Amino acid sequence: MLPSRLPLLPLRSDVVFPQTVVPLVVNRPGGIKLIDEVLGGDKMIGLVTQRHPDTEEPGIEDLYPTICVGSVLKMLKFPDGSTRIVCQGLYRAKLTKVEQLEPYLIGQIEPYDDVVDEGVELDALVHHVNRLFQRMVDQSQQVPEELQVAAMNTREPGRLADLLGSSLPFSIEEKQKLLSEIDVRARLEKLGQFLSRQLAVLELSSKIQEQVGSEITKAQRDHFLRQQIKAIQEELGEGEGDNPELDELWKRLKAANPPEDVLTEAEREIERLAGMHPSSAEYSIVRTYLDWMAMLPWSKSSRDRLDLRRAKKVLDTDHYDLEKIKERILEYLAVRKLKKDMKGPILCLAGPPGTGKTSLGKSIAKALGREFVRISLGGVHDEAEIRGHRRTYVAAMPGRILQGIRKGGTNNPVFMLDEVDKLGSDFRGDPSAALLEVLDPEQNASFRDHYLDVDFDLSKVMFIATANMLETIPAPLLDRMEVLQLPGYSEEEKTLIAQKYIIPKQLEAHGLAAGDVVFSDEAVGKIIADYTREAGLRNLEREIASICRKVARKRADGKRGLTKVSPTQVPEALGPPRYFREVADRTGTPGVATGLAWTPTGGEILFIEATAMPGKGGLTLTGLLGESMRESAQAAMSYMRSHAKLLEIEASWFTKNDVHIHVPAGAVPKDGPSAGVAISAALMSLVRKKAIHQNLAMTGEVTLTGRVLPVGGVREKILAARRAGILAVLIPRHNEKDLIELPAEVKADMTFHSVDTLDDVVPRLFPRERGSKKTTSSPGKSASSSRTIATPRDRKAGQVDKPTRRPRSA
Structure with missing residues (x-):
């Protein structure tokens, strides 16, 4: 009984016919595995041709529907990793479905039987095909003698069509048409058409050869005479002769297949070069120029993989x-x-x-x-x-x-x-x-x-x-x-990337196996929070590499066993933490507000400090501020003085006091208008003598009329606030669209307040009062509600930020 399910071997540029024996090269891993398994069984496989030879993993749409069921007769393995087999085609079949793709294709098939209509017309077709084949043998010297003998001894019409179809130089599409034709009479008609076309090509080629034969003979005679003249000139010392180096260069230029105008320019330069002496200074210049033209890939393209x-x-x-x-x-x-x-x-x-x-x-x-x-x-x-x-x-x-x-x-x-x-x-x-x-x-x-x-x-x-x-x-x-x-990454994203990409890469780079070192998520989180301050991943990769080097040294000293890196072990390997969350130390004092800044390396928090002293209403600005930031401070001051009554502050306060606004990290340049809201908040806190929420940061540009305008870099600023343990942020209303691109875990942890004017800002700044006792009610979620964000109490006293020289844009 004929099988209905067979493993399939896709062929790139071969079509196998029934009753023919063909050698095949198998170099795909799936094909090699198929041959290994088939040789241990019934040795039956489906030989199917691909529509596109470059397809690496063909599906059913990439395969011709008519296949040849064959048997593997012999297999040889070669040192280059390829496998060569000898197959014999048995019968035609139709590929109806591909059931399996890995590790190799398996499909459902329906066997075909040849349809033979005996009669005088079929005999005439056989005679016609034999006559065309004999004319082709007479025209071409490339038809092997074995094929001629086999064709003469083949009596079955279908077998004759398959023999000639598989052996003659037809295209893949033509051979596939012959294979898919089960009617022997129609198959012989198609074979006759293909033979007639090949015979016409051969006859035309012979005719052209005869026409140009006399011209070639004349060219050969001229070449012979030139060679004699060259030999005589060299003997007499009267000429330099042809330059084989230039001939080789010209061949390389034509092989590069540049456009016609480029080839014309190159030919002109070669003619100039032929008239120069090799020792002249310009000779090497022109020669180098032509070398460059020959080396450029004028017409060489790589094929796009459009999968x-x-x-x-x-x-x-x-x-x-x-x-x-x-x-x-x-x-x-x-x-x-x-x-x-x-x-x-x-x-x-x-x-x-x-x-x-x-x-x-x-x-x-x-x-x-x-x-x-x-x-x-x-x-x-x-x-x-x-x-x-x-x-x-x-x-x-x-x-x-x-x-x-x-x-x-x-x-x-x-x-x-x-x-x-x-x-x-x-x-x-x-x-x-x-x-x-x-x-x-x-x-x-x-x-x-x-x-x-x-x-x-x-x-x-x-x-x-x-x-x-x-x-x-x-x-x-x-x-x-x-x-x-490409935005900066949140702490959760950095942890995931470290576990999935960075740690395996560094283990391999330091000669460690996958199980030699295991980093817990908490340890990676501690490295991110306490040892790096960046939007990207470079410093994180350096710190992980530092730990891997220490483990590699232990392995080199002969110490074995699994090493698990926990949060408590990170300081032992990397030293004391380099950064800490300083919000609680800086805030909680009247006149201090937390702003947000953007830098080329990501977002950062920015503290605005304001203080007052008896005076006549002067304004002093320090902290290496740019012109835009100075103007923001002046606009905030002017708004508060002009709206003192609405803001419930004494108008005379500004005429009796001088105000000094300072932005710490005085060695770092700062500029940009987006600190306007934070400056206004610091002034409001100073005048009212109330501390702003410790868990609140803000950004936005302020106008003289108190409007809050949108700013840039909102995503990076919010990520910086979250890194610092701040869970509530004031943003301009027009920046609400920027919240869409935030990671889901950030939006889940934080609260965002959108404002249009400074009147919307003031109610968000201060804790509510209950009776005579003040209670600090955070405008956002509590820091203790998220495991990934440290509360201000987690910091050690006496730690300071590592100074940075990156400019900040508020």
Whole structure:
């Protein structure tokens, strides 16, 4: 009984016919496993041809429906890891369903029987096919003698069609058509059509050969005469003869297949080079120029892997979260699948250091199946670094763009422009202006490097720029890029990333097995809270690496056993904590408010201190404040003086006292208007002599009329407040939209109050009074309600913040 379920061996470029014996090479892991298991059983497999040879994991839609059921006769394993088998086709079958994909394909089949309509017409078709085959043998010398003998001795019409179909140089599609035809008469008709077309090609080729034969004979005669002249000139010392080095260079240039205008320019330069003496100074310049033109991948492209499921799997494996960026890459792949000539996008990944921008570029290249090229633009001041130098200069060479293209070896790599926000400019030019043509999809199809001075097509390249700050990127350059923001991570996200990515990576980097060191989530959380102060993950990775080094030293000393890192062991390995939550020490005093600041490395809390002394209404501002922050303080002061009655404060207080506003960390520059609400709150607390809630932070710009305007960096500021143990934040009402992007655990822990004016701010600032006794009622959730946030009581006395030199933007 014929089987209805068989393991399937997908073939990239072979079609197996019944009653034929063919050798096959198997190099996929699934195929090798299939052969190993089949040889221990009945040795029956389904030989099915793929529609696209490049598909690595074909499904039923990637396979032709008609297959050949065969038997494995012999197997040989080779040192390169591949397996070679000899199979014999037995009969046709229809593939109805694929039941299993891993570790190899298994499908349901329905066997076919040949339909043979005996008669004179079938005999005539057999005679016609034999006659065409014999004419083909006469025209071509490449038909093996064994095939001729086998065809003469084959009497069955269906067997004859299968023999010639499998042995003659037909295309895969034509062979598959012959295999799928179960009517022998129709199969012979198709075979006759294919043979007629092949015979016409052979006859036309012979005719062309005869026409050009006389011309080739003349060319050979001319070449022979030139060789004689060359030998005579060399004997007499009258000529240099041909230069085989230039001939080789010309072959390399033509093999690179550049555009016609580029090839014309190269030919002109080679003619100049042929007339120069090798010892002249210009000879080496022209020769180097031609070498560069021959090395560039003018027409060499890598094939995109347009498998969306595989790309998503690669991105998810390498990076946690970042859903917007992953979605953008999958959208590009989807459009690329539908429109083959799509131009490469220009993306800009912006975010704090250590959030994975550079490594994300590598993952994108891996998902697309493209080469990855990275150049760093930090500190580049010379425009020639981008567009190259003119050939008239000594040691001239192409710019970094074409150098990267040559290094990648293809004209469509993923090209990362790292640290694009750190470009400089001086008397040598502006590199950011040179990038305008590179990063414009409408112009970069004809990018002209100063060194080559010919057009090079960059439209197929996928450019990815990275930046920490968008403010320092020139507006025309920023306008050409699609900005994708990479936000900072919350403590929970950092813990998860550390357990899933960082710790396994560091264990492998330090020669440790997966079970040698186990970090508890609490220990990772302590490292994050007490030893790092960042939006990204670099310092966290350094601290984990430090612990791994200490464990590696114990292993090297011969100490074995599982090492579990608990929160109490972290100070033993890393020393005393470097940071602490200082909110309780700084707040709880009248005249002190907690603001929020944004820095290029993430958010930070910012304390505003105000004090008063007898005077005449003067205002003093200290703390290395920028102009915007000084104006915010003046606007807050003016609003309070003009609305003293509404704010329930004495108007005469301002004429009798001088006010001094100070922002600690005086060595760190601070600027920006978003500290207006915090400054107003500090002044209100000072005048009323009431302490503001210790568990409250605030941000927002204040106008002279008391309106609270929206600010930027809200996500980073809120994460900074949560790191410091603050669970309630005042934000402008127009910034409510920014809360959508917050992690779910942050929104669950914290309370947010949106305000329109300073009148909405004042009721939120102070604890309520009950009788004559004040009780501190936090405007947000209690710190003890969340396990991941330490209360102010958890700090040790006497600890201070590590000084930082990063500028802060309030």
